[in-house]
Amino acid sequence: IILSSSADTKFLAPMLSAQLKAGYVPNVVAAPESTSPFQVKRTVFSNKGFAITQLDTDVKIIGVSNNAFGSVENKTDTTVEDFAPELAEAAFATKSIEIDKVVGKATIADADIVVSGGRGLKGPENCGMIEELAEVLGAATACSKPVSDLGWRPHGEHVGQTGKPVASNLYIAIGISGAIQHLAGVSASKVKVVINTDPEAPFFKAADYGVVGDAFEVVPQLIEKLKEFKAQNA
Ligand SMILES: Cc1cc2nc3c(=O)[nH]c(=O)nc-3n(C[C@H](O)[C@H](O)[C@H](O)COP(=O)(O)OP(=O)(O)OC[C@H]3O[C@@H](n4cnc5c(N)ncnc54)[C@H](O)[C@@H]3O)c2cc1C
CATH class of the missing domain: 3.40.50.1220 (TPP-binding domain)
Structure with missing residues (x-):
């Protein structure tokens, strides 16, 4: 599973990792160095160094670091399917009581x-x-x-x-x-x-x-x- 490194995915990925019993490596900056064993390069210590991290789980999750890859146009024909999951309140282990959100202002984490x-x-x-x-x-x-x-x-x-x-x-x-x-x-x-x-x-x-x-x-x-x-x- 390949995710971005937005504030939302950094919140989602550890939960997915626990749910799927999948290893998770955030801040990945390059395509896997090898797939057997599966090793990826990531930044560590506030981007001051790099580490090669190995994932041995069957399901693997990587979070691609922002700006690590340029965008490349890859024209393909795809079918867009509507996805409308029905989730009951009971499906959530936690309950949001209140959301206190800064509105009308870009946040540092997601700002362009x-x-x-x-x-x-x-x-x-x-x-x-x-x-x-x-x-x-x-x-x-x-x-x-x-x-x-x-x-x-x-x-x-x-x-x-x-x-x-x-x-x-x-x-x-x-x-x-x-x-x-x-x-x-x-x-x-x-x-x-x-x-x-x-x-x-x-x-x-x-x-x-x-x-x-x-x-x-x-x-x-x-x-x-x-x-x-x-x-x-x-
Ligand atoms: C353990 C540790 C952790 C730290 N973590 C952080 C951190 O997370 N983030 C962080 O920022 N710092 C951190 N610091 C502090 C860091 O070392 C610097 O002291 C700090 O970043 C300096 O802040 P500054 O550049 O605003 O101030 P200064 O170093 O005082 O620089 C001010 C600059 O403004 C310029 N200037 C002055 N007047 C003008 C003007 N009129 N117009 C344009 N330029 C002008 C000067 O030439 C100078 O370059 C940490 C320090 C330690 C020891």
């Missing part, structure tokens, strides 16, 4: 774009530009650990080794130095953009695009240009 702020923002009063940029892009907001430790942003937004992992298509790091613990959590993002005044900031080595500049000048201009672009292409 993440806009993240670091200590270069200087203070909580300047986080508005991160929110505004995120709003224009339809992105989720995130931050470095010190920013949440200082209470500038909520703890749920802290990304990195000790925070949430990010595997978005675009990760924009604003005023973040790029410490190894931060990069460990964002390295699975497809395209990384950094805005930083210090050309020697380590993030530039890990980024696909970099702007050496003051966030307080660059970000408002970026917001303005994006708004113009959206208005012209609405």
Whole structure:
């Protein structure tokens, strides 16, 4: 069974694994190295290393890491069948009493774009530009650990080794130095953009695009240009 690595499948896979008595390997980044024995390559330690893991169960479940494979068009004729399972309340071992969900905002786990702020923002009063940029892009907001430790942003937004992992298509790091613990959590993002005044900031080595500049000048201009672009292409 091949699954993705969305927040939903990471929740589903362990339950399937227990139900089917199947071995489960998440964060798989390559096709199996061998099928007998069945061995797959996966990331470990917050994407800092790789491990080759062997599955010996009859049924095997792998969770493919986000952005590990490009999409390839494979034209086939398929029949789409309606699937409407009937599940009675009694079929569930647990019962949801209440669902408390953030609405109208992309979450870090599933966001296509993440806009993240670091200590270069200087203070909580300047986080508005991160929110505004995120709003224009339809992105989720995130931050470095010190920013949440200082209470500038909520703890749920802290990304990195000790925070949430990010595997978005675009990760924009604003005023973040790029410490190894931060990069460990964002390295699975497809395209990384950094805005930083210090050309020697380590993030530039890990980024696909970099702007050496003051966030307080660059970000408002970026917001303005994006708004113009959206208005012209609405
Ligand atoms: C065990 C352990 C676990 C950790 N886990 C995490 C983790 O999960 N996530 C995490 O983020 N950190 C983590 N850290 C902390 C990490 O080591 C760094 O200290 C932290 O990431 C630095 O945050 P920062 O980049 O926001 O701040 P800083 O390192 O202070 O960097 C601020 C950056 O902003 C730039 N800047 C300043 N002014 C401007 C401006 N006007 N415009 C643009 N740029 C500007 C500066 O040049 C600098 O590069 C961990 C540390 C330890 C020891």
